Amino acid sequence: MRDVPAYCAAGWAVFLALHLALNGRWWPWLAVSLLPPVVFAAVPLALLAVAVPAGSGPAALLAAGCLLAGWSQNGINWRALGPRRGSVDGFRLVSWNTQHWNQGGDPDRFYRFLRSLSADVYVLQEYLNGFEGGEVWDIDDEEQLRAAFPGHHLAVGNNAVTLSRFPAAGPPVPVGACSLRVDLRVGEGTLSTYNVHIPVQLTVMNPLRPAFLRDMRRRSAARDREYAALVGDLRGNPHPVLVTGDFNTSAAIGDIRRMPRSLRDAIGACRSVLPASWNARSRLRLWRIDWAFTGGGARVGAYRFRDAEGLSDHLVQELTVGFPRS
Template sequence: MSPATAVALAWTVFLGAHLALNGRWWPWLAVSLLPPPLFAVVPLALLAAAAASESVPGAALAAGCLLAGWRENGLNTGALKRSSRQTAGIRVVSWNTQHWNQGREPDRFYAFLHSLPADVYLLQEYLNGFEGGEVWDIDDEERLRREFPGHHLSIDNNSVTLSRFPPAGPPVPVGACSLRVDLHTPDGILSTYNVHIPVQLTVMNPLSRAFFRDMRRRHGARLREYDALVADLLANPHPFLVSGDFNTSAAIGDIRRMPKTAHDAIGANRSLFPASWHARRKLRLWRIDWVFTSAGVRVRQYAFRDPGGLSDHLAQDVTITTTPIEEMNR
């Protein structure tokens, strides 16, 4: 067996374990934090090595790994398609504010939001605190109403939804970390889901028992949030838009829990490798913030906006159009 074939075989075994265990076995959560591009870079490098050494088995294994792990690599082939020029529609801005405006200038915080004049804002982390420690509820409602007098305000589950469209009912907490708000739009009711899935790990000694206990606890919390979200989506008769911080890259199997009725909107983004995190670094890493839409909701434009150091997450800026219910039922 040639060295190229041996390495390709080893990667094949690893990829098989990853696809089988990812999102199903909690210890694999640490492995799934690998950078998504590796699932394209490694097979391509193996393919090149196999070609150089004229190893047919190695090339076959590398090509198979590239195809089998394609969904894990975070590449957006939709960026290669011709983009839509239509900009009219409902503009939605979704953003993990990273503990609201804690430790920063409130005026800069609100100026950034106003620089993205949206019909609907889905804002996460309406709280103060610090990683791995205590968090505190906050009350910025008075300023929110003053800054956005033409919007309806819904607050729950540490999430803020601001909308120019009136709500069709009271806000609905989904799980412990997300918020559903049904809106009366010109084409009928649109359900918006303001999502924040808990992070996977706490930074601590990875060889300690506490690390593994914490990872298992967080895995359970993440599953509960995904289960609550999926159950609500499947029972919802209205068209929907789901957006927020999923703390889930393309390489983390938890994202596969989203129902088939929820379509990833990334094809409307113009970046071949879209990244929403880390916003404070020159080199963006990968996407952990997502937008999903149902039938009857079409994403016309989708971009990530730099918050200028206000958060470690870029803001998601989406323009959608909706289809009237009567047309959907024809």
């Protein structure tokens, strides 16, 4: 019986080695990386729980090694258990994938919810309708946006909306085909906000059909282009930055490693051990695919995910952003 835990641990170690080597580098692995991130902690912990009573030293060592090697993949925010950070004097920002901008819903309810967030800056994705038969329809809701947020400056582009109490320091800059950069004049300085929406990995269809693999390969190429455009713009940007939105990327998907190391993941300011931003319409929230990063002196003092009241399958990201004013 001692050999069984060892074989299981060895099998998981082989899988983990393949995952770490191929994840984010070989497009077919995108389907495998859709595993729930917590699996990368749950499986080695279960193996340890079996190996130790069975007296299998090799299995216990392998399981412990897998737990450490796959730690960055599990999505667990252990920093939430530490002492609270000091408060940050800053402004309120919300980031939210609206899921097709209230398509088929009640516009008054949608705008009441947006106003209830009481943010200084709104970073909103999926300013569009459609997806019937793969078709996307551009929309024009600018008149209602300006009426609902008279004290905010409006920037629209790449199916994204950025509303801000701070004036723009220049015209909005499309980044790739799906993201929008807006430079804001905050005090005497400039903060670059990036409104990000990375394409989803695959279409739900029969995985045995050739069309499934063709679609996944096409989507992988689109994701590569969007990440490359985002990272390229970030590396050439001299301003403090706040990068947030729907990355369609969990902690277990290697694409998130493409973000520059100079950026800081805001999750350290979140008090949730298992942060999840999707699926907001389910009682069982799955995992985080919406992210926020800061760099260049900008930092996050408070960060949480707020219920979207059934208006979207994404939770709302709420942040307090501190910013060097000069």
